[in-house]
Amino acid sequence: MPANLRVWTGSLHLTFRLLPVESRSPNMEPFLESDGCTRDEVLGKLPYDSARSGRPDSTRPDPKRYRDGKQVYQSVGLLYEEGGRVHVTDLGAATRRWLPIINEKNCLILARHAAYALAACQLRNPTGAGSRFHQTMEVFPFQFIWRAMLSLDRRISSEELNRGIFKVRNEMELMEAIERIAAARGAGDPARLGDEVVTGAAKNDRIIPWMSLASFGWTLFPDKRGSDETGYYELAAQTLHIVREASRIHRRHREFTSTKEYVEHISRCAALPRDVR
Numbered sequence: 001m002p003a004n005l006r007v008w009t010g011s012l013h014l015t016f017r018l019l020p021v022e023s024r025s026p027n028m029e030p031f032l033e034s035d036g037c038t039r040d041e042v043l044g045k046l047p048y049d050s051a052r053s054g055r056p057d058s059t060r061p062d063p064k065r066y067r068d069g070k071q072v073y074q075s076v077g078l079l080y081e082e083g084g085r086v087h088v089t090d091l092g093a094a095t096r097r098w099l100p101i102i103n104e105k106n107c108l109i110l111a112r113h114a115a116y117a118l119a120a121c122q123l124r125n126p127t128g129a130g131s132r133f134h135q136t137m138e139v140f141p142f143q144f145i146w147r148a149m150l151s152l153d154r155r156i157s158s159e160e161l162n163r164g165i166f167k168v169r170n171e172m173e174l175m176e177a178i179e180r181i182a183a184a185r186g187a188g189d190p191a192r193l194g195d196e197v198v199t200g201a202a203k204n205d206r207i208i209p210w211m212s213l214a215s216f217g218w219t220l221f222p223d224k225r226g227s228d229e230t231g232y233y234e235l236a237a238q239t240l241h242i243v244r245e246a247s248r249i250h251r252r253h254r255e256f257t258s259t260k261e262y263v264e265h266i267s268r269c270a271a272l273p274r275d276v277r
Contacts, residue, residue, distance in 0.1 A: 005133045008123065008141065008166035010198035010206025013068045016076070018095075018217030019104060025217070027069045031079060032096035035088040039066050042086055074127055076213055077117045077266030080259050087260070089267035091117055107219040111239055114216040115246035117270035118142040122253060125262045138170045138253040142214040146235075146247040151178045152185070154240070155232040158207045160185070163193035 017025045030045035037045075046069070048061045070086075073079050078092035088096070091113070098110050123139035124130055148165055149156045156165070164177045164184075184192040198206045208223075211233050215221045220239050224231045235243055256262040 006137065006169060007197045008139070008168075008210070009129075009132075010203065010210075011129055012072060012075070012206065012209035012213075013064075014072045015209050016072050016212040016217045018099075018102060018219055019107060019222075020218075021103065024099075027065070028073070029096070029099055031069055031073055031086070032088055032092050032099075034086045035079075035093075037086050038084055039063075039070075039081070039086070042066055071127075071129060072209070072213070074259070074263055075129075076114070076121065076216065077263050077270070080127075080263040082258075082260050089264060090272055091267040091270045094270075094272055102219075108239060108242065111216060111219040112242050113270040113272050115220060115242050116249070117266050118214065118216060119246045119249045120251055120266050120269035122262075124253075126256045126259050127262065130262075136169055139168060140251065140253075141210070143247055143249070144168060144171075144174050145211070145214045146243050147174065148178050148181070149233070149235055150244060150247060152181060154235040156181075157190070157232050158204055159190040160193065161207055161210070162196045162198050162203065163190055166197040167194070 014025070014027075016028075017023055018028075026047045030047075031042060034042045034045065043061055043063065043066045046061045046065055070079070070081060073092065074081075076091075077089055078095060079086055079088045081087070094113070095110065102110065119140065119142065121140060121142055122130070123141045124133040124135070124137045145156070145161070145165060148160075152160075160181045164181045165174075168174045168177050180193055184190050196203065212218060212223070215223075215233075220243055221233060221236045224233050254265075256265065
């Protein structure tokens with residue numbers, strides 16, 4: 001696939017949810033328990049309701065359920081596929097251990113390590129989706145989103161993301177976009193930021209996954225809970241220090257030779273304590 005994308009895309013089809021517990025992504029645990037499994041073995045573990053699938057004659061989830069889930073969890077360093085099998089990283093294993101006990105009060109422990117990992121994520125990378133971006137795209141997407149929020153009263157809207165941040169190609173353009181967003185917000189007119197990147201009736205459904213990843217499943221800041229694109233995602237007071245610290249990490253944009261090298265790099269950046277059990 002040619003490397004030609006010069007804007008962020010709305011290609012993610014699933015939202016990553018750790019919190020609140022009652023709305024957690026139902027495919028997360030099956031994926032994180034699948035170290036060493038083939039894609040068919042993972043697919044067989046995924047929750048499936050034939051009545052809701054549109055294919056009542058089928059007994060297994062559509063293969064895209066595996067593809068979409070892998071893309072989301074790979075994007076934040078939890079797992080990758082190599083040699084036809086899923087490999088769960090140390091960050092993925094740590095996240096799996098937290099699933100039975102995580103809540104709004106104790107999530108800061110995992111969220112701090114997750115923020116270190118997210119700060120290392122690059123828009124252009126060797127994964128299938130990441131390899132589509134042009135070589136001029138030197139973007140750390142989650143860190144860029146945090147820095148925009150910190151500069152803009154700790155909040156950002158879907159319109160501001162879609163018309164401003166999703167056009168950013170490097171750090172200099174990020175600063176320029178923040179200035180434009182502040183001016184448009186002051187004028188009460190987000191259209192001053194220019195055309196949308198993600199369009200269509202379902203555009204908000206393509207923006208939400210970006211923020212679910214930037215929040216590490218809504219542990220670093222909450223979902224805007226059903227409000228439309230005029231609502232704001234806001235940094236939470238209890239995790240503000242974590243986001244601010246992670247947003248200051250400076251990394252050189254790197255060229256990685258494989259998906260494994262890239263995803264394991266993200267996991268290592270989480271700086272997890274050694275598991276000595």
